[in-house]
Amino acid sequence: MSKPEAATPRHRRRPGRVPWFASVPALIIAALFTIGPLLVVIAMSFMTRPAQGGGVVYEFTTDAYRTFLFTKNFTGDLVFNTAYVEVFWRSIVQATITTVISFVFAFPLALWIATRSAKLQNFLVLVVTIPFWTNLLVRTYAWILVLNKDGIINQTSLALGLGPQELLYTDLASQLGLIYTFLPFMVLPLYSSLSGFDFRLAEAAYDLGARKMTVLRRVILPMAKPGIISGLLLVFMPALGAYVQPVLLGGGKVLLMGNLIASQFGDSRNWPFGAALSVISLLMLALALIGIQLWARRSGTKVSLSL
Amino acid sequence: MTITIDPARRSRRAMNPKSFPGVGFIAVFSLVFLYLPMAITVIYAFNAGDQALIWEGFSLQWFVYVMTNHAIIDSAVVSLKLATAATVISVLIAVGFVLSVEELRRRGSAIATALLTAPLLVPEVVMAVATLAFIRIIGLQPGFTALLLAHATFCIPFAMMPIRSRLQGLGTEVFEAGADLGATSLPMLRRITLPLLVPGIVSGALLSFVISMDDYIISAFLSSAGSTPLPVYLFGLIRRGANPAINVVALLLLALAIAVTTVTYLAPTRKKRTT
Numbered sequence: 001m002s003k004p005e006a007a008t009p010r011h012r013r014r015p016g017r018v019p020w021f022a023s024v025p026a027l028i029i030a031a032l033f034t035i036g037p038l039l040v041v042i043a044m045s046f047m048t049r050p051a052q053g054g055g056v057v058y059e060f061t062t063d064a065y066r067t068f069l070f071t072k073n074f075t076g077d078l079v080f081n082t083a084y085v086e087v088f089w090r091s092i093v094q095a096t097i098t099t100v101i102s103f104v105f106a107f108p109l110a111l112w113i114a115t116r117s118a119k120l121q122n123f124l125v126l127v128v129t130i131p132f133w134t135n136l137l138v139r140t141y142a143w144i145l146v147l148n149k150d151g152i153i154n155q156t157s158l159a160l161g162l163g164p165q166e167l168l169y170t171d172l173a174s175q176l177g178l179i180y181t182f183l184p185f186m187v188l189p190l191y192s193s194l195s196g197f198d199f200r201l202a203e204a205a206y207d208l209g210a211r212k213m214t215v216l217r218r219v220i221l222p223m224a225k226p227g228i229i230s231g232l233l234l235v236f237m238p239a240l241g242a243y244v245q246p247v248l249l250g251g252g253k254v255l256l257m258g259n260l261i262a263s264q265f266g267d268s269r270n271w272p273f274g275a276a277l278s279v280i281s282l283l284m285l286a287l288a289l290i291g292i293q294l295w296a297r298r299s300g301t302k303v304s305l306s307l
Numbered sequence: 308m309t310i311t312i313d314p315a316r317r318s319r320r321a322m323n324p325k326s327f328p329g330v331g332f333i334a335v336f337s338l339v340f341l342y343l344p345m346a347i348t349v350i351y352a353f354n355a356g357d358q359a360l361i362w363e364g365f366s367l368q369w370f371v372y373v374m375t376n377h378a379i380i381d382s383a384v385v386s387l388k389l390a391t392a393a394t395v396i397s398v399l400i401a402v403g404f405v406l407s408v409e410e411l412r413r414r415g416s417a418i419a420t421a422l423l424t425a426p427l428l429v430p431e432v433v434m435a436v437a438t439l440a441f442i443r444i445i446g447l448q449p450g451f452t453a454l455l456l457a458h459a460t461f462c463i464p465f466a467m468m469p470i471r472s473r474l475q476g477l478g479t480e481v482f483e484a485g486a487d488l489g490a491t492s493l494p495m496l497r498r499i500t501l502p503l504l505v506p507g508i509v510s511g512a513l514l515s516f517v518i519s520m521d522d523y524i525i526s527a528f529l530s531s532a533g534s535t536p537l538p539v540y541l542f543g544l545i546r547r548g549a550n551p552a553i554n555v556v557a558l559l560l561l562a563l564a565i566a567v568t569t570v571t572y573l574a575p576t577r578k579k580r581t582t
Contacts, residue, residue: 016406018407030422033441136521148359150360151360202325216327244542285430
């Protein structure tokens with residue numbers, strides 16, 4: 001089915017643009033390599049696990065989803081098993097802590113940058129953008145050095161007579177890594193919504209008798225709302241599926257959604273179960289997205305995902 | 308000498324609309340937090356000893372080690388080839404898309420844009436396992452082709468964003484003027500549209516390149532023995548523990564990030580100043 005030729009004035013092409021079929025390659029790639037794989041994962045989550053090895057057998061079953069909630073006991077009855085639910089819960093908790101702490105540091109930083117001179121603002125944005133584009137493995141590795149037994153934290157702790165601390169390969173290390181890697185993702189959208197703020201409005205609020213905290217809460221925070229929403233999207237969603245930080249800094253001891261899914265796809269593992277976990281995590285993210293969107297709509301802000 | 312505090316002045320300073328209690332302190336702390344670990348990484352790349360964190364003097368021996376290590380060089384070459392190819396593909400596709408998406412019906416154009424930005428919202432692990440399962444079904448094996456297709460897919464949204472915002476920033480007047488002066492489709496595209504899009508295209512290309520060089524998870528699932536990108540190899544090294552050679556690779560990747568960020572950042576400003 002083809003689009004009618006651009007004959008009516010309504011369909012006349014805008015000057016400088018190219019015909020509609022130039023967007024076809026993009027759509028084909030997106031359909032093939034975004035929608036295609038997701039459909040395969042959904043289908044795979046309803047398939048049977050082969051007797052041995054990885055892969056799937058094309059036979060419909062909901063076993064994979066049952067594995068998520070139940071386990072078979074000695075007599076072969078299904079009993080409720082919270083192990084996997086706990087992994088998902090732990091991911092939600094870590095992603096939430098990451099988002100909240102990132103915001104606690106990012107908001108003052110973004111506000112501080114926004115109140116500098118124009119020239120300094122440009123430079124500081126550059127300073128925050130560099131970690132944003134630095135290789136994730138590099139940023140994670142840097143924390144291995146910091147938390148290492150010979151690292152600065154342990155050196156300081158020894159110098160203060162507090163003795164060596166076991167920091168690397170813990171929950172805390174994985175959490176710190178998440179906050180570190182996602183902090184710039186929160187600062188940049190917050191800054192972009194605060195940078196246009198006219199601080200004479202804050203001055204007006206003071207003249208009307210408002211205190212610092214009131215101005216922050218009732219004047220500046222509402223201005224930052226679009227940035228807060230983008231920041232939420234850019235931090236919470238990827239933190240939920242994090243893989244590199246829990247594996248490298250948590251030493252594989254910290255089991256989160258991301259590494260649980262990845263571990264199901266090794267050889268002689270349970271592919272249908274991994275697919276089911278993927279589908280469940282996608283549903284969770286969709287719910288989170290809907291929640292963010294509802295909150296945004298209620299406060300009259302448009303959700304946008306731009307850097 | 309006595310210091311007198313003018314009460315009026317003091318209260319005005321306390322009410323400086325741009326200053327908030329604690330904000331400067333947390334801001335500076337956050338910047339230190341962002342840069343201290345990377346500074347340590349960079350410093351220890353010059354360590355003479357073979358322990359990652361025991362300083363034994365300045366040396367460039369680890370740079371020599373990295374530059375002559377075949378495994379590291381080979382994986383870096385795979386990464387560079389992959390990133391270059393993925394960038395070219397994704398920029399071409401993104402330019403075509405950005406210039407034509409508004410020609411689709413309104414709803415079609417919204418759906419198309421959502422479809423193209425979807426990879427940003429799907430967790431990388433899920434995209435990785437899904438793509439692995441998918442390429443098996445269409446008869447591909449993990450390897451360079453599979454890597455290239457996956458990388459091009461997730462680079463497209465990053466290539467698209469700056470190009471689209473550049474096009475939106477241009478407005479319609481310049482194209483209307485071109486049309487009034489008789490420019491037809493092809494000369495318009497070649498002489499007006501594309502040259503004006505160059506800053507957006509440069510940023511889009513640099514972002515795609517960095518995003519491709521950065522990717523670990525998707526690459527880990529799609530790489531094969533002959534085509535292991537640098538992050539996949541680096542991940543294996545890091546899992547074996549800290550080592551000054553990793554610091555050197557980290558320093559080089561950090562230098563790439565600084566170069567790319569500075570270029571994307573300076574390009575539009577310079578343009579604004581000269582015009």
